[in-house]
Amino acid sequence: MTDDLCPLCGRPLGTVNIDRHHLIPRTFKGKEQFPIHRICHRKIHATFSERELLRAYHTWDALKANAEIRAFIDWVARKPPGFYTRTFTANKKKRP
Ligand SMILES: [Zn+2]
C-alpha cells in the first residue's frame, strides 16, 4: 500500500501514522473504509460531526471542497508523509 495516495491531501500514504476513514460513519452502518493519513483523518473528524459527514461530506470531493479542509491540505502539503501532530497550529513540542 506504500504507493497509495491519501484520498484527502493526495500525498503518498507512506508507512506510518495511517488510519482508515469510513465515508459513511460506522455509527450509520458504513462499511467501506479508506486508508488515509492519521493527521488528515483527525482533521476530518475535528472539522465535521458524524451527522455532517453523513449528510454532506460523504464523498472526498465534498470534503475537499470545504474551505477549512482546503486550507489544511495546503498546509499539510509541505509536511512529510508520516508527519503527525495532535494540534495543527501549536508550535510547542510535547512528548507523551
Ligand atoms: Zn493525507
Ligand SMILES: [Zn+2]
Ligand atoms: Zn473517519
